[in-house]
Amino acid sequence: MDMVLALKALILGLVEGLTEFLPISSTGHLILAGxxxxxxxxxxxxxxxxxxxxxxxxxxxxxxxxxxxxxRGLGQPDANRFVLNLFIAFLPAAVLGLLFAHKIKEYLFQPVPVAMAFIIGGLLILWAEKRQHVIRVESVDAMNWKDALKVGLAQTLALIPGTSRSGATIIGGLLFGMSRRTATEFSFFLAIPTLLAATFYEAFKHRDILLRSEGDLMLFVIGFVMSFVSAMFAIRALLRFISNHDFTVFAWYRIVFGIVVLVTAYSGVVDWSAN
Known part of the structure; x- marks a missing residue:
């Protein structure tokens, strides 16, 4: 096995796992890392x-x-409400993604637009954190369908690469009256149908590429395992972090990272390729 490729697989798996559930955009980081x-x-x-x-x-x-x-509880009110809320929150991004995915990838899946989204997203997080938080929803099970729809609409912003799906849903949840833990956990749960649908869609669209990549099985295993392990770490770390902190540090990270990408792109220090 090519050790250089194995190292790339390890790095990209780490990037995916660490950034997927933090409000810093996994898609943006993967585009730049790639x-x-x-x-x-x-x-x-x-x-x-x-x-x-x-x-x-x-x-x-x-x-x-x-x-x-x-x-196990399907058919009971609490379980039914939880599933319905996930479905309602999932729908807006699913519909808009199917309608506009091609145009978004054509024009926005490039380093400079991603960097701009990093900066704008960071500024929005700073603005959201300066607002007074009125907590109305203390747990995921206390959410109603209107709460779910609002978070789902916020998730549509994540169709713009660099915006961050988790960032849009978590900060959206805070603005809509959810506690930090509620907004964060619902973002995690919403990731399951959203990412599953995106994964199956991309797998079907690129099925010929996947079939031709059977010789890269070990690279896939390395990346998959690293992504799983690092995502587990990120999920647990974020839940511990928000018990005593707000999201300001992620906002400044986004802003600084975006500025670095823009400066290196326009100064020619890094020759970012157009995807």
């Missing part, structure tokens, strides 16, 4: 599908008790 590592060809597209599956498995495993309880 450019730097020159791993954004057909093999890279197939690889991204696999490592995203690792992140999905991590959140399913972390919340396996809740998911099993909901599955």
């Amino acid at each position: 450019d730097l590592l020159n791993f954004n060809d057909e093999r890279g597209k197939a690889f991204e599908i696999i490592i995203q599956a690792g992140a999905i498995l991590a959140v399913c495993w972390e919340y396996r008790v809740k998911l099993i309880a909901v599955t």
